[in-house]
Amino acid sequence: MATNEEILPDLASIVEEVAGVDAAEVTSEKSFVDDLDIDSLSMVEIAVQAEDKFGVKIPDDELAKLTTVQDAVDYISSHS
Amino acid sequence: MSATGQGVVVTGMGATTPLGGDVATTWDGLLAGRSGVSTIDAEWIDTFELPVKIAAQLATEPTETIKRVEARRLDRSEQTAIVAAREAWAHADLGDYPSTEDGSPKVDGLRLAVIIGTGIGGALTLLGQDDILEQQGLRKVSVLTIPMLMPNGPAAHVGLELGAAAGVHAPVSACASGAEAIAWGWRMLQANEVDVVVAGGTEACIHPITLAGFSQARTMAMRNDEPERASRPFDTGRNGFVLGEGSGIVVLEREEFAQARGATVHGRVAGIGTSADAYHITAPDPEGTGQSRAIAAALRTAGLDPSDVGHVNCHATATSVGDVAETVAVKKAIGEHPVLTAPKGSLGHLLGAAGAVEAITTILSVREGLVPPTANLEELDPDVTLDVVAGDARKVSLDAAISDSFGFGGHNVCLAITPA
Numbered sequence: 001m002a003t004n005e006e007i008l009p010d011l012a013s014i015v016e017e018v019a020g021v022d023a024a025e026v027t028s029e030k031s032f033v034d035d036l037d038i039d040s041l042s043m044v045e046i047a048v049q050a051e052d053k054f055g056v057k058i059p060d061d062e063l064a065k066l067t068t069v070q071d072a073v074d075y076i077s078s079h080s
Numbered sequence: 081m082s083a084t085g086q087g088v089v090v091t092g093m094g095a096t097t098p099l100g101g102d103v104a105t106t107w108d109g110l111l112a113g114r115s116g117v118s119t120i121d122a123e124w125i126d127t128f129e130l131p132v133k134i135a136a137q138l139a140t141e142p143t144e145t146i147k148r149v150e151a152r153r154l155d156r157s158e159q160t161a162i163v164a165a166r167e168a169w170a171h172a173d174l175g176d177y178p179s180t181e182d183g184s185p186k187v188d189g190l191r192l193a194v195i196i197g198t199g200i201g202g203a204l205t206l207l208g209q210d211d212i213l214e215q216q217g218l219r220k221v222s223v224l225t226i227p228m229l230m231p232n233g234p235a236a237h238v239g240l241e242l243g244a245a246a247g248v249h250a251p252v253s254a255c256a257s258g259a260e261a262i263a264w265g266w267r268m269l270q271a272n273e274v275d276v277v278v279a280g281g282t283e284a285c286i287h288p289i290t291l292a293g294f295s296q297a298r299t300m301a302m303r304n305d306e307p308e309r310a311s312r313p314f315d316t317g318r319n320g321f322v323l324g325e326g327s328g329i330v331v332l333e334r335e336e337f338a339q340a341r342g343a344t345v346h347g348r349v350a351g352i353g354t355s356a357d358a359y360h361i362t363a364p365d366p367e368g369t370g371q372s373r374a375i376a377a378a379l380r381t382a383g384l385d386p387s388d389v390g391h392v393n394c395h396a397t398a399t400s401v402g403d404v405a406e407t408v409a410v411k412k413a414i415g416e417h418p419v420l421t422a423p424k425g426s427l428g429h430l431l432g433a434a435g436a437v438e439a440i441t442t443i444l445s446v447r448e449g450l451v452p453p454t455a456n457l458e459e460l461d462p463d464v465t466l467d468v469v470a471g472d473a474r475k476v477s478l479d480a481a482i483s484d485s486f487g488f489g490g491h492n493v494c495l496a497i498t499p500a
Contacts, residue, residue: 018149018152019149020147020148020149020150041223041224042223044223045222045223045224048219048220048223051219
């Protein structure tokens with residue numbers, strides 16, 4: 001199982017790749033929508049790339065619950 | 081002022097073409113009679129044994145000016161439109177683009193429309209994502225597939241960036257689409273529905289299937305060993321068009337609005353004429369009947385006399401029937417006196433962008449009093465009995481010019497351009 005410290009930098013670089021948000025801005029307390037201005041289409045792209053990167057499955061109903069970066073890190077951590 | 085109402089003036093121009101990444105380099109290349117055609121460097125040329133191995137490819141990749149994150153959300157035909165629209169908007173000096181907190185645009189979004197046509201739309205996305213679906217499965221298909229393939233995508237993206245709330249439209253009339261967008265904009269401005277219209281065309285569909293389809297229709301130039309000499313409008317050695325990619329966008333304004341804000345005016349769209357051949361799905365009417373009606377309508381709406389027209393910027397794609405039919409139409413509607421040029425000798429055929437890019441070159445001809453040569457015109461077809469500029473650009477003082485655009489389906493759109 002990957003640790004939070006391992007997941008965050010990789011997740012941040014996916015967010016930067018997809019949405020153009022500086023990876024340094026992608027910190028655990030940030031909300032994808034409210035703080036990082038990421039739209040629903042980009043969230044799906046991020047989820048698809050995260051699935052490949054971390055070897056997890058992120059179903060749509062689970063994706064909808066991932067409000068903050070920490071939510072995503074926790075989900076990946078507990079499912080990979 | 082036109083014959084029918086409000087004056088429509090041109091205050092901004094932008095383009096990215098096989099001759100250059102902006103209007104200035106495109107115009108310089110055209111005046112020099114330079115060719116934008118080159119060999120396609122792609123494996124699929126051999127894979128599919130395509131008979132056409134050349135195209136008029138963009139001189140400057142859109143990603144040189146568009147940010148990476150923007151570019152990955154845009155089809156190539158949307159990228160080209162964004163590049164041209166940004167140049168045109170900046171040229172018109174209408175405020176920051178995209179608008180920022182400290183520099184709001186100088187036109188109300190409720191009085192601003194965007195009209196950008198395309199002939200084919202996001203074909204590269206459609207075909208590319210289909211390949212991904214077949215080879216890698218559903219999960220790899222981009223969530224942006226539909227907004228990237230839809231033919232209104234270029235207009236929608238430019239409209240979003242500008243905050244154009246009065247309307248965003250995307251006329252689709254094959255190779256007349258770009259001119260049709262300008263005609264549509266002219267109508268909106270004439271009707272005082274808006275103050276400013278950002279109008280033009282875009283195309284980026286160089287792909288095995290378009291080359292295969294057009295070559296199966298026997299419409300394409302096959303001079304693969306001499307790409308720069310392949311596009312030869314009006315020449316006896318012509319054997320079809322060369323597929324090109326690019327975009328041209330103009331900023332049109334109601335004359336009163338432009339005057340009030342002290343805008344620099346580069347020319348006028350004095351009138352527009354549209355018609356349909358009602359003759360054949362791909363072949364032009366050899367009598368040029370529908371085309372001459374479109375030219376006549378452009379003169380009528382502009383309040384111009386045929387004798388006023390000193391120049392015709394021809395659609396002439398370098399097909400054997402089309403080029404001659406167009407000259408028949410010019411003779412019927414205007415007469416024997418206009419000086420002709422065919423920019424596709426240099427640019428290749430930009431399909432849905434052609435009419436807009438060529439509207440820009442017509443505006444520049446009228447403004448500069450300079451008609452570019454028809455590249456590769458070495459021996460004039462004896463059936464063409466009009467004065468076609470070849471070799472060097474020609475100085476001609478112009479009171480009015482016509483830009484012709486015709487498309488598969490029998491669409492005819494003609495724009496009457498007059499000086500500022």
